[in-house]
Amino acid sequence: MRVLVAMSGGVDSSVAAARLVAEGHDVAGATLKLWGGPQSSGCCSVADVDDARRVAQQLGVPHHVFNYASDFERDVVEPYVVAHAEGRTPNPCIECNRHIKFDRLLERARRLGFDRLATGHHARVVELSGAFSLRRGADPLKDQSYVLSMLGQSQLGAIVLPVGDMTKPEVRAEAARLGLRTAAKPDSQDVCFIHDREGREGFLESRIELHAGEVVEAESGLALGAVDAVELVTVGQRRGMPAAGSRRYAVAVDVAARRVTVAGAVRAAVHEVTLEPGSVTWVDRPLADGEEAVAQMSAHGRPARCTVHAGARGESLVCRFPVAQRPVAPGQTLALYDVSDPDAVLGAGIVAGSGVRA
């Protein structure tokens, strides 16, 4: 089988490529240049491309560098900036997977005659009588099924995730055994286009105007304090919120009004999360109205049981939680897993808002 491996220059995709080569597949590596910025680490620095190229050379497979910088700017960075200006907090890694890796790169792999696209994600694709399911990776600490939760059948049938059945220590041990230069390379943690030094604030500041705002208590309407930049506050955030005796969580961000609304843990808790119309995707089939599922609302968030319901507006979906949850920022992805098979992803959607039951 001909496989194109997306090689970030990290240890996971290095081992993914090595495993495919060892299995006898006809492998080529590709590293994506996504960002023209000067950052020294992340998905697309020159040093990372060098690492990917050297690993490919060591494995004896061709390596290509594909420039998706303008697509990345248009489909990931710009929407990220616009969302913050509107008080939403998207997950750029998911948007990159959605628009770049599992869309444009996958299409390119097909055009170039590859049978499959492989990545180093910690998740598993399982085929059962022609249907593909997406499952959590074998390492619960490194599971990345959340950032792939928006994939559907057409993509799942075209990808391989060679390290999904390995734990991270196993991946590193395999890389060390093969003498791959990336064996001990630290995991990338941050958003690749945001430099450590400037941070999210510095990055957004260079793109949009940030506004100071007041922090208002939800119950009393009293002003409790102020924040330097409303745009940097994420719903659900506790850090930086005035405590006023007890912990306060941001429950709403209104950029236009320059206002952050906060509430204590009890009042902030939500029982309902609404997903944006049109954002909901299913791995295989849609859940029926009222069906149970397990929701996960951040990359390593705690899964919580819910029931899903058709929303009032168009194709939106409402997840109702019997147990109260921390509020979720609009723009975040909510991934749904199977109640009876909690490793299996069922679908995903982008959070429009959360609150108490209507």
Added chain:
Amino acid sequence: MAPFAAQVFGHPSGHHRQARAARQAVEDARDQVAELLGAAPGEVVFTSGGTEADNLAVLGVLGAAARRRAGQETVVVSSAIEHAAVLEACRAAAARLPGVEHALVGVDTLGVLDLERLAEVLAEALDARVSLVTVMLANNEVGTVQPLSDVVALTRRLAPGAVVHTDAVQGAAWLDVALAARGVDLISVSAHKLGGPKGAGALVVREGTELEPLVVGGGQERERRAGTHDVAGAVGLATALALVAKERDAEAVRVGALRDRLADGLLDAVPSVTEAADRKSVVPGTCHLCFEGVDREELVVLLDEAGVCVSAGAACASGALEPSHVLAAMGVPARIARGSIRFSLGHTTSPADVERALAVVPEAVARLRG
């Protein structure tokens, strides 16, 4: 060349017999390069290649000018389609040297320098004196030969204090540099574009041209470029230039015919293909085509798999392709530029190679267009 890489260990600046042998090889090479480029031996500075030659020309001339003019404004004028070695050197000069400004002169839609605009820029810059005008002999992407003699004449008339540099790296394989760059003060050449070794080149610096060295040390190359000579590289450059000069006219005819066969064949066989430049003003070794609806990154991969090596343009530090500043300067829309590639033909290109490309390319393009 080979003996100087493996057997003659002498350092040309030394004083023993091995050193003398190496020294003689360098000076013989210098004589040869000088004659072939229409220069005096003392005007040839060996460098590590075209990029260093371009950098030495631009930063060397502007460094001297900025010092002489003690912070008063001075301008370097370049075409908009120069190689990055020149453009980045101009930008670096403007960024690093006090008073230096960089002015770009555009090209027409066929990739040939806009001489009227050059005249305007030279005339406008009267107050801030122009120190350097740099225009390449032939463009490295689309292959267009630039009107160098007009550039020299205009500069002499409108900016008599300025020196003229030409990056002849791409042109030297096809044009008699001594003739084509007559009156030019600084000429960059590179050995590998002539079938010589990679990492060897030279800059011709006309007698009397003020130039600050970029590399200082032992005073080699008449204090214009310090460092132990790459003896094998110098000999390789001279040999390559000599061989090219001997066969240039015949090769231009032979390769030009192959190029036409390739270009016409592809224009015939593939729908929606365009030539960005006018072939009449393009060097024989360049066949630049834009395949609409195709991404050059993909075409390069498919052609490579089929054994046809093409260039899709300049890459950044990571190796990723960057949008072409040359096609942008020519006003080629981005969606057309996206599918542009350069086939390079040369001394080793055979009719069979061209037939192979003609067999492979239409299929690859059709596949990518789906």
